[in-house]
Amino acid sequence: MSQLSEIKCPVCAQWSNWTGKVDAKCPHCGAQLEPEHLKYEQEKKARTEQTKESSYLIIKDTDDTIVQMGKQFVNWLRWSTFFGISVIYFFVALMILVFGVVALV
Numbered sequence: 041m042s043q044l045s046e047i048k049c050p051v052c053a054q055w056s057n058w059t060g061k062v063d064a065k066c067p068h069c070g071a072q073l074e075p076e077h078l079k080y081e082q083e084k085k086a087r088t089e090q091t092k093e094s095s096y097l098i099i100k101d102t103d104d105t106i107v108q109m110g111k112q113f114v115n116w117l118r119w120s121t122f123f124g125i126s127v128i129y130f131f132v133a134l135m136i137l138v139f140g141v142v143a144l145v
């Protein structure tokens with residue numbers, strides 16, 4: 041039995057060795073062997089990049105200095121807001137713990 045798996049080309053229907061790569065092409069006609077899978081991978085990648093872009097502003101070299109400073113400030117503000125909320129939650133939890141211990145004593 042062969043260890044190699046084969047894949048059928050969706051365009052020319054020829055069988056070829058399956059390399060496991062998402063962007064594998066048919067050696068007979070050059071068509072994408074897994075167009076659906078490739079599309080899915082590309083969409084997933086695009087979505088990840090989109091999420092990254094929406095959570096933080098990308099500072100480009102082509103931006104004016106004032107724009108870069110503005111973006112840096114917004115990024116810092118977002119980060120510190122997130123950090124600040126975490127600190128507040130931590131203090132609230134600590135207070136509950138401290139007062140709980142005091143009430144027991």
Ligand SMILES: [Zn+2]
Nearest residue numbers: 049052066069
């Ligand atoms: Zn083909």
